[in-house]
Amino acid sequence: MATTVEEDQPLNYIDEVVLKKRRNNEEWAIRRKLQLEQKLRKLKSDSFIIKKPEQFVRDYRNRELDLVRMKHRSKRRISVPRTPKLLFVIRIGGKTDMHPKTRKLLYSLRLRRLFNGVFLKTDERTLGVLQKLEPFVTYGCPNLKNVKDLIYKKGMGKVDEQRVPLTDNNIIERALGQHGIICLEDVVNEIANVGPHFKEVSRFLCPFTLNKPGKALQGNKKRFTDGGDTRNRKDQINDLISKMN
Numbered sequence: 001m002a003t004t005v006e007e008d009q010p011l012n013y014i015d016e017v018v019l020k021k022r023r024n025n026e027e028w029a030i031r032r033k034l035q036l037e038q039k040l041r042k043l044k045s046d047s048f049i050i051k052k053p054e055q056f057v058r059d060y061r062n063r064e065l066d067l068v069r070m071k072h073r074s075k076r077r078i079s080v081p082r083t084p085k086l087l088f089v090i091r092i093g094g095k096t097d098m099h100p101k102t103r104k105l106l107y108s109l110r111l112r113r114l115f116n117g118v119f120l121k122t123d124e125r126t127l128g129v130l131q132k133l134e135p136f137v138t139y140g141c142p143n144l145k146n147v148k149d150l151i152y153k154k155g156m157g158k159v160d161e162q163r164v165p166l167t168d169n170n171i172i173e174r175a176l177g178q179h180g181i182i183c184l185e186d187v188v189n190e191i192a193n194v195g196p197h198f199k200e201v202s203r204f205l206c207p208f209t210l211n212k213p214g215k216a217l218q219g220n221k222k223r224f225t226d227g228g229d230t231r232n233r234k235d236q237i238n239d240l241i242s243k244m245n
Helices: 016-047 053-074 100-108 124-132 144-154 169-179 184-192 198-204 237-244
Strands: 086-091 116-121 137-140 156-159 162-165 231-234
Touching: 053 100, 053 124, 086 124, 086 144, 086 237, 100 124, 116 198, 137 237, 144 184, 144 237, 156 169, 156 198, 169 184, 169 198, 184 198, 231 237
Parallel strands: 137 231
Antiparallel strands: 086 116, 086 137, 156 162
């Protein structure tokens, strides 16, 4: 008669550090799950806010008024400088009282979010669009320091429809090498000097996501020269960039 000998199986030893790490991961996962559930509940509760009829009427009138004012602004004459200058444009207005045509113009400048910023070159089309968008943007001529700080600190490139941090010059060379731009310093020079390949470089750069400026902006739609926040700040745009970078 055959007999089987039962061998003792040794217990696997797990290091205390590993156990502690597992426990921390489990606790983090639980906290994350609770945060997501709380966020979803808040989104659902916000989505069921019912507007009063008066609010719909007021919003509609504000949007139509925005369209009328935009048409009036577009009739003003535009002074285009002979030598192209660099502009940095920041979106500072939300969409509450914004007409769809205004939003479309903002999107054409890639200013899809509040406090997005882009580099633009002064030409007739750009200045015409900025004139129409005056209550929702502020802009001016950035200095070399701020151009460099923005690109080095917040610069992201668009590669295969994806936002990619500019941490490797190989990324720049692959995207812009055919224009003789192979490193981050070349990108800075091309933008700051409004070079011959400014359009390609500025399109490669994603819109800059700036920090909320706090008290630097008060939400006033008056001209900057009249004590408000909007429109052309000229060289004083550099103070605002420094506070938002």
